[in-house]
Amino acid sequence: MELRLAGGRVLIAYRLNRSFAWNAAHPPRLPPRPRQVPPATVNLFDRTLEGPVGIAAGPLPNAKWIAAYARLGYGLLTYSTVRSREYPASRAPNLAFCRLGDPTTIEPAPRRLDPAAVTLAYSFGLPSATPDVWRADVKRARAALGPKQLLVVSVVGTPAPDGDGEQLAADYAACARWAAEAGADVVEVHLSAPDTAGERAQMVYEDVALSAHIVQRVRRAVGLKPVVAKVGAARSPRALHDLATATARWLDGFTLINGLQRRLVNPDGAPALTGPGRELAGVSGAAVWEHGRVQVAELTDLLGRCGRRVQESDAAFRPPSREELLRRAAARISEKKKSELAAVGIALEEKDELKVEDSPPRRIR
Numbered sequence: 001m002e003l004r005l006a007g008g009r010v011l012i013a014y015r016l017n018r019s020f021a022w023n024a025a026h027p028p029r030l031p032p033r034p035r036q037v038p039p040a041t042v043n044l045f046d047r048t049l050e051g052p053v054g055i056a057a058g059p060l061p062n063a064k065w066i067a068a069y070a071r072l073g074y075g076l077l078t079y080s081t082v083r084s085r086e087y088p089a090s091r092a093p094n095l096a097f098c099r100l101g102d103p104t105t106i107e108p109a110p111r112r113l114d115p116a117a118v119t120l121a122y123s124f125g126l127p128s129a130t131p132d133v134w135r136a137d138v139k140r141a142r143a144a145l146g147p148k149q150l151l152v153v154s155v156v157g158t159p160a161p162d163g164d165g166e167q168l169a170a171d172y173a174a175c176a177r178w179a180a181e182a183g184a185d186v187v188e189v190h191l192s193a194p195d196t197a198g199e200r201a202q203m204v205y206e207d208v209a210l211s212a213h214i215v216q217r218v219r220r221a222v223g224l225k226p227v228v229a230k231v232g233a234a235r236s237p238r239a240l241h242d243l244a245t246a247t248a249r250w251l252d253g254f255t256l257i258n259g260l261q262r263r264l265v266n267p268d269g270a271p272a273l274t275g276p277g278r279e280l281a282g283v284s285g286a287a288v289w290e291h292g293r294v295q296v297a298e299l300t301d302l303l304g305r306c307g308r309r310v311q312e313s314d315a316a317f318r319p320p321s322r323e324e325l326l327r328r329a330a331a332r333i334s335e336k337k338k339s340e341l342a343a344v345g346i347a348l349e350e351k352d353e354l355k356v357e358d359s360p361p362r363r364i365r
């Protein structure tokens, strides 16, 4: 798959006929000079980003890929989903152009790519390196980014053979803590993964109680570091409402949406992918756009209304005071400093704890 840059240069992004491991080891060549996407100031999680465009979880499997795409000027880069143990990728093919339908038919790569029309199916099985390997690599990824670029690390829990929801939540939390310690600016909890511990086949985000338990455990594990939950297409506005209201209190945001889950067939109607766990593939791109747009609008409206209702109905509700905001900022900065210093082997003594001086009040919405 090729990306054409302004000026005619072509960047080979991913070779469809090669394995995941081969592609991971062959990142695109870095552009000779850093580029910038059209500048726009974006403020996210107390940081100012150099560009408003981000890359979702998946296409950047390691620090080398992150470094290459950082050079292209993206403001927010997501390190592909990692696990608490090594996990193999499904066999190639893992990525194919397709026509959305029920089932979805794969197609040959178009001769000219129109980014607004491309629809891709992907089936990788959420592969992961061992935690030792990915934790060291996440550090390298963070070091490859500028101060105005944000590193999101996507984590997923791995069910044990006889594991229950508690085991799954603990596994999510362990990965989240490692990701945070390794330098993730934001931890993304991938809830749009199969819930194999459940009684019926569904995605984790479709089980509201389990999702709430997982994000609560993750929040406890990572402290004040921003945490977002990645969810898939909701079955109904009601389902989205129930999920958001049960999880939002533990989160700093949501990532919408994961690819649609579809059965993938060859043009002759035969299954395009074989092997356990490959009955459904994710479908991304143009075919997902409308689902994503509607769900983002619904969730934005819902969270806005909830916020207003809390303020109106709860007499005890007060926006946090300036002192409280300063205390939280100090805690967040000192936690970040501690982990940065710990990364180079220096401990931050209590007496050195950072103090944030009072400053002119900001308008708080």
Ligand SMILES: Cc1cc2nc3c(=O)[nH]c(=O)nc-3n(C[C@H](O)[C@H](O)[C@H](O)COP(=O)(O)O)c2cc1C
Residues within 6 Å of the ligand: 056, 057, 058, 059, 080, 081, 095, 120, 122, 124, 126, 154, 190, 230, 256, 257, 258, 259, 282, 283, 284, 285, 286, 288, 289
């Ligand atoms: C090649 C590829 C790999 C992906 N791998 C992951 C992944 O590891 N974790 C994840 O949460 N989402 C993964 N996704 C889903 C994307 O993050 C995104 O949610 C989906 O593609 C829909 O968004 P889009 O239409 O803007 O691409 C992957 C998508 C693609 C195309």
